[in-house]
Amino acid sequence: MTQRARPAFLRRLLTACRLAPAIALLAALNLVSPAIAAEDGISLELNSAKTVSEACETSFVVRNGLPHTLDRFQLDLYVFDTDGVIKSRSTIDLAPLRANKSTVLAFRLHAAPCASVSKVLVNDIPLCRAESGTVLDCLAGLSVSSRHSIELAK
Numbered sequence: 001m002t003q004r005a006r007p008a009f010l011r012r013l014l015t016a017c018r019l020a021p022a023i024a025l026l027a028a029l030n031l032v033s034p035a036i037a038a039e040d041g042i043s044l045e046l047n048s049a050k051t052v053s054e055a056c057e058t059s060f061v062v063r064n065g066l067p068h069t070l071d072r073f074q075l076d077l078y079v080f081d082t083d084g085v086i087k088s089r090s091t092i093d094l095a096p097l098r099a100n101k102s103t104v105l106a107f108r109l110h111a112a113p114c115a116s117v118s119k120v121l122v123n124d125i126p127l128c129r130a131e132s133g134t135v136l137d138c139l140a141g142l143s144v145s146s147r148h149s150i151e152l153a154k
Contacts, residue, residue, distance in 0.1 A: 040065045041141025042097075044075075044122065046152040047104070049114045056114040058150075059106045064097040066136075072129040073097050073138065079110045080119040087112070091126065119151040 043063040049056055064070060073095040079088045087110065094105050110117055128138035139154070146152040 040067075041143065042066065042073075042138055043143045043145070044152065045144070046120065046146040046148050046150060049109070049117070049148045049150055051113040051115070054111075054113060055108050056110040056112060056117055057106065058109040058114075058120075059104060060094075061102055061104055062094055062097055063102045064099060066130075067099055068130040068132065068134075069099045070095050070097040070128060070136075070138075071131045072127045074125060074127040075122055076124040076126055077109075078121040078123050079117055080121065081116050082118045084118065087116075089123075093127075096131075114150065117150050119153060122152070122154040 042065065045061040045063075046058060047061045048059045051057075062073075072093060074091055074093045076091050077089065078086050079090075081087045090109070092107060094103070097103055109120065122139075122142065122144060125139040125142065128136045130136060142154055144152045144154050
């Protein structure tokens with residue numbers, strides 16, 4: 001090494017040493033990224049349910065945390081009564097769901113009073129498609145919750 005090359009080498013080494021804490025921080029954040037990625041899926045919340053004309057009408061809040069709009073988002077739902085017996089099945093399409101946005105959707109869930117419903121099961125998501133046409137596995141990243149006495153499960 002020449003005299004001139006040594007100072008350049010030392011400068012690079014010192015610069016790398018100063019960057020080491022930042023590199024360590026980025027590495028630590030990379031360890032957290034799988035948990036953050038889990039939040040980037042779709043969340044479905046049963047927000048309210050009320051009996052209207054002897055039928056159970058519900059409101060759901062859907063949060064599309066994905067980076068793309070969904071032009072198809074079908075849910076295969078099963079409704080269980082208070083004895084745990086399946087009472088009805090329905091397939092609904094909640095699309096479009098815009099990217100990184102929450103959407104409120106209301107629909108008739110069951111043709112009986114809400115007091116007769118104990119649980120709603122998201123059995124499957126038969127179709128989840130991005131605007132680009134890409135078919136996605138949205139069931140794997142789906143999280144469910146309920147603010148009502150009716151349980152929402154997957």
